[in-house]
Amino acid sequence: MKILMKGNEALAEAAIRAGCHHFFGYPITPQTELAAYMSKRMPKIGGTYLQAESEIAAVNMVLGASAAGVRAMTSSSSPGVSLKGEGISYMAGSDLPALIINVQRGGPGLGGIQPSQADYWQATKATGHGDFQILVFAPSTVQEMVDLVSDAFDLADQYRMPAMILADGMLGQMMEPVSLPEEGEKAPAQKDWAASGHGGKRAHNIVNSLYLTPDKLEDLVKVRFKRYETIKQKEQRAEEYLTDDADVVVVAYGASSRVARGAVNKAREMGLKAGLVRPITLWPFPTDALNRAASHAKNLLVVEMSMGQMVDDVKLAINCQKPVHFYGRTGGMIPTPAEVLEQIKALC
Amino acid sequence: MKDLNMLFAGFGGQGVLFAGKVAAYAGLIENKEISWLPSYGPEMRGGTANCSVCISDQPIGSPLVTNPNVLVVMNLPSLDKFIDTVEPGGTVIIDSSLIDKKVERTDVNVYYVPSSSLAEENGLKGLSNMILVGKLFKAIAGSDYDFCTGDTLDQAIQKCIPARKANMLDFNRKAVNIGADA
Known part of the structure; x- marks a missing residue:
């Protein structure tokens, strides 16, 4: 039988079942239940739950974990996502997959805590500085939140780029019936680019977003934009x-x-x-x-x-x-x- | 069944969210489409709290109930705020031990249940909400909005009570029965 779950909790459980065992966050309404759920579940499965000192720290911990080759995520609500923008840009510039969840609230500024969709521009056009895009998924039911978490991780890995679930306070707070996938149904891909340690048996991998030679940087950005064209052709959903x-x-x-x-x-x-x-x-x-x-x-x-x-x-x-x-x-x-x-x- | 759009409202701590959750689970057990949406503002901390519960044969559109056909109210501010939004012909269930005001509208069915007093008298402190749930399910039984049996309601209550509070199950059952007979 299906169970009743809040959107925020369903996102968290779905992420764990998609093989994400590393969560770094910072509390903010109306997203806090997601982090709270992770804080209860992660210790039981030997994962990492870490409440960082700030949103900026949390997103950079995600960067580090992702560079080491594991599935990692963070979640926040609008003002907190603004703070994460820098880290998201760094991940895009380092070709790192990650999941960022934004349970949107009213803005600008501290705004309010009620549901909003005022971060569309931020998510689709200007999550951070520089030439880049991230994958953005917009669920409309709690079940779809569950389904899209797994897809977001998979596509982020496949295209080596950050993915965002753009939800809102209504979806995060409401309960609907859900059926959850079995844990470990799909094994995350092996990442031969990851800086995961090798005991001197291969050349070391470098994860980096700093390129001081402009033609090298231009080449890298162009390669990334070629990938974006493929995504535009193959990954549209409606x-x-x-x-x-x-x-x-x-x-x-x-x-x-x-x-x-x-x-x-x-x-x-x-x-x-x-x-x-x-x-x-x-x-x-x-x-x-x-x-x-x-x-x-x-x-x-x-x-x-x-x-x-x-x-x-x-x-x-x-x-x-x-x-x-x-x-x-x-x-x-x-x-x-x-x-x-x-x-x-x-x-x- | 006709679409049920319910609003449970009262002070934070009176159990309006729990009452809504029981109703939602009853819908789930009956394989209905359901949604449960709480207010989550600062009002949760001792002010007014409410939750919207939709039960339908069709997928739920907006989970926010703006025109309820069932209103369960446990305090006066909520009655004043929501009474005019109830659909004509709708059902209003009032804790009359906390709200001594009478509803002026004549196009809604109002049930006055002294649920807080009944809870106190029967050693069911804190279960005024479930007395009102008992009344609610009795009120819609046999109507176009009827979607479940008493047995389903009992299963829903079991689902909503966590294992560490299993001793509360019989108290909840008793409260529902008192409400049904009130």
Whole structure:
């Protein structure tokens, strides 16, 4: 039978079952249950749970653990993720896999502690300085949180880059039924690049992000961007819901996609042709799914718990071929299905 | 069944989150789609706390209940805050030993249960919440919102009580029975 778990706890258990036995964190609402869960579980499985002196220290411990070849992760909420930006950039520059979880809250600054999606730009465009991207996954249910943790670790290893799960306070705090994978179902890949010790039996591996020769650095960045192109082609994920005949296509991810789905269902009951494209990967952005839905839609409506950070990506994805509208709440406010339904009605 | 959108509200410490969890587990045991969402702000520390519980045959959209069809309230601030949001025809269950106000609306079904006093009188201190849960399940039994049997409720309570508090099981059962008969 399925069990009831909070999103935060489910993320933690899923990570352990995906072979992550090294967690470094620092408490912050609304993410703290994740770290608390890790603090109980890790000692029992011989893993590492470490509450660092700061978010910056925690992310750099993840860097160190990952350089040594193990699966490692950290988690935080918006203000804490800003602090981790430097370490994430260093990991990207060192081609290191890692999982970073952001259970978003309202911002900017210390903001509030209620659910928000105002870190979209940060996650997809500017997690830190320099030319780089990270993989960004946006679950919308507790079960999907479990499933995506394992995929995020796998793809981070495969492409040697950091991955982020972009959740929010609603998903982190809510409980839903989940079924968990068996522990150790998939063995993490062997990492022949890792600085894991070799007793003088091979040339030593160096993990580094400092390259003082500009042409060498340019080459490395270009290689990385070639990999990004492959990822854009192969790893886009989205759910297309009732989009086949939809006049109005709502585009929403994570918690706001749940609200949007409720509104789409109500619109359909009223005979209005509404559908939903729900990006599951925010980077790479699911341009293929959006183009399929937009090809016969009359209007697109982006719904977010922010001031509209995803709107430009939607416009770019469909090359502005259809009007893209926006409805959002921010600061920790959650849109209601009735509010979104009004927007759909106005566009039908 | 019709979609159940429930709101449990009261002071932090009264067990509103636990009451919601029992209802959610009952839905899970009956293979329904369910969600449970707590308020997690500073109000948890002694102020007002609440949780939204959705039970449905269909996947749950927004887990945040803004227009409940069942409202269980354990303090006056929560009654004042949420009474006007209840759907017409909805069910309101009130701890009338802590709230002496009467509901003015006539389009909702109100049950006044002196649950805190009943808990005290029956040696069930702290289980006022479960008395109200007993009343809730009795109130929806046989209606369009009915989704489970008494046996399911009992299994749900067993699921929600951790092993180290196993001695509380019979007290919880007693509280549910008192609520059902109240």
